Amino acid sequence: MPATTQAHPLDVLRRRGSEKWTAHPADVLPLFVAEMDYPLAPAVVAALHEAVDRGDAGYAEASGGGAKEAFAAYAERAWGWSPDPAGMRTATDVSVVIVEALRRLTAPGDGVVITPPVYPPFFELVPEAGAAVVEVPLLDDGTTYRLDLDGIEAALASGAARGVLLCHPHNPLGLVHDRADLVALSEVVARHGGFVVSDEIHAPLTHTGRTFTPYLTVSDAARAHGVAAESGSKAFNLAGLKCALVVTADGPMADLVRGLPEEMTGRTGHLGVIATREGFAHGLDWLDGTVAAIEHNADLLGALLADRLPQVGYRRPGASYLAWLDLSALGWGDDPAARILAEARVALTSGPDFGRQGAGFARLNLACAPEVLTEAVDRIARLAARG
Template structure:
């Protein structure tokens, strides 16, 4: 395994993505979910080959990437996926909206579990549905789904659950047992489950992640998996997401979508995603080694320089959910971090009301950048204490 190193700041600042163009050059951008690593060579080559062949038209179908994902799912999680059950579209958000349009009636309701990825508040209304919040529980052993409250929401007539698995921003991997209970409740009340599993390849412990559709026949009957290679291989801009259905009910939902849903898939994204699933595992292993070191380094830095910050290392992904209420930086500590420390974090307020006093930090960067970011925040803390 070859550890993958982040690119130097000079190279990163030449990128034109939002991460590197949103703020001035004196700001360290640790907000949006984009990594600072170079692309996997197989992914680079796949894109370059299509461009050199002038192959930049519309996709002919999902078959190449469907077979690649099926192989990856079997190797990674022991999940058997028929490539014929895989469809594609442009990105995970579009996939979620289109799945909700099929599974939820107009003026229906969709459950989300805050604190959660900010677009989850916007995607159900885009599908003409309202949002019902069932917050996660924080217990002595960590975060978890509030299964009794979920059942109450199901019984009150919710039409769907939008599940974030692994959960952003917490890096929480839902247990197989809790997912089985969700599936049982889904079948009991006839509630659709759309499981966003975009961060699944970024689990740190092998075997820790369980695909929702793999847990039971109940899960497969009412559930659809939405996923992509975009987070794990850093290719969000190539625009290809997958939807997986494994029952007659959910296959019909995917097949009932307008043809344009699939046609929006980028041919470059399709081939980049295929390369990631087929040949990107060594690169991913090297990136995970770097990320694992960074999530531990972050804990050490915070303990030494910002002891008031509460940090639980994520089980998956490269996003840290920081409880900064102990610093006295108000409801939006990310605003203080940016204004006084020149560090861009994602505001916890975007993740729901329970995000007040919190911020999300992206540690998919070099150890040097991460160290400098925490040093800057510590200087803000020291300056405020001196006052």
């Protein structure tokens, strides 16, 4: 068993200047934005200190500064995937990868399928690229979610959509899509000459017993029409350092990468490249401990809700540190997070931000100390007891 990563205490965290710790007053427990409360991986800290000590804070190296090779080695170890660094480019973040890929894969007004409830910026990134959002919600049988492959095929066959923006693992559900569904998706997309842009930012945080399958590994069709957006920013808590990777296989999508503007690489954060390289190359023991801490809290949240808020629906995530809570039975309206913030002083992410399917829901970030998670649930439970 790996040594479990321990969260910083609240007095240390409140000295951070990031959005998570400055958006609300000090009496609020911030469990909203996707930032972890854990210290950075020691290898990342050491490399950043060394860079700052030598004044190495300039522009990112055009070749990727070793980040591409480090990610490729990690992907081989973790998933049995050996992406070619020659088919990668660095970028500022995953959102930039998505927008720049969509700009080259769509004509103005083309539809792009998204699968709500889904990461809120997807609703904005598609129009930013000049395309139109086509919603094909996930199927929910009351126990599990999965892709609506028939709905996606209908959207592509009718011409309403040109391709798919896939969230894998899926935010906010922590859903790790089954390989069989991904194979079927690749067949559907290939039949209609479409594309898939797969946002895989949460993949390194896949939980024990679950299997993450990179989209570009599922079939020759997927390799021909797929683009993957990869990053260490969620796995190693590096969002502010700005580095992501656009990854393709040989063929048409490799041509797409070669055609991306040089400025996309130039805008990558140099310190982000360093941190990404060191995380994937030398931070894996830390990553294992962090996943163990997240898994502990995922189990703890289930136990706390069963004991204190049994009317709240919760399906344990299979990846990352985001919990999707069905609070509709509490009778707090479409946006229960608003009342929870105002009266319980716990900041969650509003469910409706993830699409119409999020009415009555909220997203909770459980990458915190167990004591903080317990206090947050206790606060919400006391509010529920008041009616």
